[in-house]
Amino acid sequence: MAAAAQHAGGRPETAAPHAIELRGISKAFGPVQANKDIDLCVRKGSIHGIIGENGAGKSTLMSILYGFYKPDRGQILINGKPTTITDSQTAIRAGVGMVFQHFKLVQNFTVLENIILGVEDGALLRPSLAKARGVLKKLAAEYQLNVDPDETIDELSVGHQQRVEILKALYRQADILILDEPTGVLTPAEADHLFRILEGLKAEGKTIVLITHKLREIMEITDTVSVMRRGEMVASVETAGTSPEELAELMVGRKVLLNVEKAPADPGAPVLEVRDLRLVDDEGVERLRGISFDIRAGEIMGIAGVSGNGQTQLLELLGGFPAAGAKVSGSIRMNGQELDLTGSRSDAATRRARGIGHVPEDRQAEGLIMDFTAWENVAFGYHHAPEYNRGLLMDNAAIRRDAEQKMERFDVRPRNPNLAARNFSGGNQQKLVVAREIERNPALLLVGQPTRGVDIGAIEFIHKRIVELRDAGKAVLLVSVELDEILSLSDRIAVMFDGRIMGERLPSATTTGELGLLMAGITDVDQHAADEGIPPEHRHVESLPDDNAPGEAR
């Protein structure tokens, strides 16, 4: 079925050998079948998307192609030639380059040094560096891949670091470029720039494989798309002949509501009142510069913004665990009562006692102890609760029973409370955290990136639960870098940029374009909109230097 879709275009170049052809690739890890009889054809000079839920086997498949794993069965053809890829070196020789989600760069090396790392021409660096400089200049001109070759990596924005990764692959003469979730760390403007680079590469005849779980990117940039589900390739289609709804359905195997259905909010009295909150971190950087807002009962307030603009600090401060050495001022009132910002009663345990639940941004480092079992994690943060204790000791049986019930109600799979948290998939880990926090029925729920790295089925479920909590008259503060999520879930939206709230909008009365401008720190957006009568064009955002957000803080 995969091959049929490939020929659907009927263009002459389909007669040429495919850049990548996989035949019957299978790979198992212990009893887990990560890839099952995968067939895949990627046309030369095209952008091919691979989409699927977390754990669908996308990354395993690409790791096989890059030589990290050996397939149990199956055949790989690169440009029509059967190729055995044993390690990344053979992959590079075959012309396959990979840009990982987490960059593999040496932080304190310059761009140039990173580029030649591992492909130096001799014992002396100078000639290699000179050669690389020349090549880099050419590549930069050709593909808009502008990076200062003498800058060290830790001075570069994430978007530029990614360009270095792409340049590394191109320098190694990759014809086929695999990008794993490339936009996960990028601002919208950076993502647009990346797409232009990819278009340029495609125009030069390079083949690009894009792994993502964002439907919109697939629709925007790919020529063909393959959908994976539970280790199998369920479809390969021309992007032009499909729709986001169809792809989503293929991914999860059933219809998914991408928009959250919710009744209009019925806000009550203010639950959380934040006034002029300021935070200076231990390096003297002002992370919060006078944040003020209210959240009322029965309302979801969404905070949009490119990550790194103070949202993390805000959540941590409200949750009771600002980074060590931070200086804090301002006031937070919860149901009219002032909360301590410093001292021993400003910790997370006190915040919980005041009725603040928290689904943290980083569930693996904060929300869960990965080595603890699921049942131990269900008590995490609430381990002093009377129902979890009996006398001097913890009542492990009671916690386990409670965990079983929560896992049942939140459909955590596998339904085994004795399994360590790390053995659950991302979505199920998140369900564990959400179950723990929501079932405590908090007056205010802080939610950071609730669906980061979570598959669509779990996203829908988590969104539903958050809306239910709101409907029960609780206040919710939602921080997300996913605009779609903010727009579909929030009753009110505040946009954060550089430690300030740039403005508040109602989701019904705003657009992604307007929010995007606010996220980039452009405040005269009202004027703009009024002048033109329509939301500003996307290209206004693009014309900004794309790394100006973090730079402003220095």
Added chain:
Amino acid sequence: MDKMPKWADVVLTPVISLVLAMAISALVILAIGESPTLALKTMVDGALGSSYGWGFTLYYTTNFIFTGLAVAVAYHASLFNIGGEGQAMMGGLGVALVCLMIDWPHWGIALPAAMVGAALFGAAWALIPAWLQARRGSHIVITTIMFNFIAAALLNYVLVNILRPVGSMDPASARFPEGTHLPALTDMAAALGIEWGKHTPVNITFFIALSACLLVWLLIWRSRLGYEIRALGRSEPGALYAGISPVRITVLAMLISGGLAGLMAINNVMGESERLVLNAVEGAGFIGIAVALMGRNHPLGVLLAALLFGFLYQGGGELALWTSIPRELIIVIQALVILFTGALDNMVRMPLERIFLSLRKRRVI
């Protein structure tokens, strides 16, 4: 998914490590022209072949249980306490001060008081490194090892200048009063009409050590404090998120750890020598590290590993006594066991994991 079954992790790995260490020890003994089988026989007979041997083996085991538990508790908070040696020395000082303070009427009263003294002094010696770690970020490995030297110097000073009886040439305290004499296991067995372990130092402290294993197990896996210790040990950001104070838990874990190390002095100072001498600890603090490593920081594992090292200690002494294998070589053998079971653990573990993975795969297909 775990790479291999629990029994392989807990039992098979240390056993294979041990066999490897023994094999290399055998080669070393062969190389100096002695018989490895005779050496092994001497060790087993000397340490386990008689109630006399057992008496010594269990005496050493008691020491190692305390120091092993001390390392294990700190380890759960991901603190590497290698100051057990110094903490046990200071525990000895605490015991000596308590025992010499008054003329105790009965050991039953003296023992709890001495335990408090031992634990307090041991804990106090761990408190400063703990505080420096929690508040100032000074690495606990550095500070605890330096505190071992400070403890040795301090003890030297106190023994020579304060506790030494007038006229004595020996840098040691006076004998403890008769009322602090702890019942030896021999006496306890005799009370039950059994003749067992004559003239051996093992005493009632052995049972205190066994109950310490149980208490540490309850602490780590059943109490809120243990839960918080383990949470902090696995993830500090997680602990902060859950409202667990890293400073408080770091200090508490180290206090418990130091207290356990200090309690060892009940065995060697109060139970055996009945006075405080220089170098009473004899490296037991360091062996505790190997015991905890081999015992996977689980009280039951610590108990078994302590038994093994007790055997090595007593068997090694017998070897020096009855064969011409020099004492230094016995230390080499003990070091090999520590090296293989502790430091080279992964050398055995990783191939084992691969074997189990491939076995499992075959079963699935």
